[in-house]
Amino acid sequence: MKAVIIEGYGGKEKLKEAEVPMPIAGTHQVIVKEKASSINPIDWKLREGYLQEMMPWEFPIILGWDVAGEITEIGSEVTDWKVGDRVFARPNTTPFGTYAEYTAVDDNLLAHIPENISFEEAAAAPLAGLTAWQALFDYGKLSAGEKVLIHAGAGGVGTYAIQLAKNKGAFVIATASEKNRDLLLSLGVDQFIDYKNEDFSEILTDVDVIFDTMGGEVLENSFKIVKPHTGRIVSVVADADKELIAKADVAFHNIWLDTNGKQLAELAELMEQGKVKSIIGATYPLSAKGIYDAHAMSETHHAVGKIVIKVGE
Missing domain, CATH: 3.90.180.10 (Medium-chain alcohol dehydrogenases, catalytic domain)
Structure with missing residues (x-):
């Protein structure tokens, strides 16, 4: 072959x-x-x-x-x-x-x-959708009514994460470039941040769940706006500084995808219903x-x- x-x-x-x-x-x-x-x-x-x-x-x-x-x-x-x-x-x-x-x-x-x-x-x-699913729900424990920030919302993982979070009933915030604003709003974003011209760490406070796909300064600055004591930050690219985690007193996870046919079947059902595309x-x-x-x-x-x-x- x-x-x-x-x-x-x-x-x-x-x-x-x-x-x-x-x-x-x-x-x-x-x-x-x-x-x-x-x-x-x-x-x-x-x-x-x-x-x-x-x-x-x-x-x-x-x-x-x-x-x-x-x-x-x-x-x-x-x-x-x-x-x-x-x-x-x-x-x-x-x-x-x-x-x-x-x-x-x-x-x-x-x-x-x-x-x-x-x-x-x-x-x-599969890979992008399951990554978003596990970050938000298995590790982020996202629930209805909570605020979630999704970095790089226009990317492969980000587009699924936005839709999954919205379907869960969360208030969805996402960063992307201005050219992708309309796309992200169409997917359900409640608050759009143009990362090239706006600093999310100066705009947001008390975010319940932050989903990081960038690492570096973006991840570091995320600790400034996560909700103290009860907030959760999940990254798929990097570990965070232990002092940052301790100072913010939040849960932090750097995750690697777990292959999972049952979760994929649930994602398929949402796709069939038009809730995720x-x-x-x-x-x-x-x-x-x-x-x-x-x-x-x-x-x-x-x-x-x-x-x-x-x-x-």
Whole structure:
């Protein structure tokens, strides 16, 4: 089958097309014929070698950890899925990712794609949608009526976080550039902050939950406006200074995504109901050039919504 692989760490020029062996389904796995995948920052961070100590894999490596497609084969112990099912997933993080025509997925990580959702819309959602879900609810403990600040609201994770928080009944504040104001308001943002011309730390106070996808000064300044004693800050990019956490007397979590098919099924239900939608900023083909261009866009940190890879017809 065709895949886009890397045979060494480095820049985007390391991406190449190759013929690789078909995946083999384990007893509790299915084989998915891919219709779409999507790009996440972990993809190019791993390509550059930033994560090699955490994931000391042998080459060649197939990147990519989002998939939407149809089941073509099921393992001997699989009971809840059948050939032909339309499914999507955030598979386990392995060297055999989803920049390929077929991929193997553990059966407990799958969710059905609703009939009114396209493969591209489904492929955009797993990693980013689950990251937002777990940050807001598993760690942030966000509840109705609370104030939540979502940094980089126009990004892939941010667009899902806004919708999930709004659906929960929270008062949603988000930072983004002015050009994305209308998009974010349409997703349910109650208070928009243009980060280029406004300093959120001078505008806000007593925020219950802050979701950080930026790190650095943004994360540091978030401690100035989080609600003392009961506030929660969740980051997906960095640890915070222990003194800052102690001084603010708040809960802080630096999280890593936990693959979860049940949560993905709940997200699918919200998508089916029109309460959450995928914002797709760009689509590229499964080719070395397509992935190269997609990584280039993701690396700018200014992509709107998700970048999707279309696989095959």
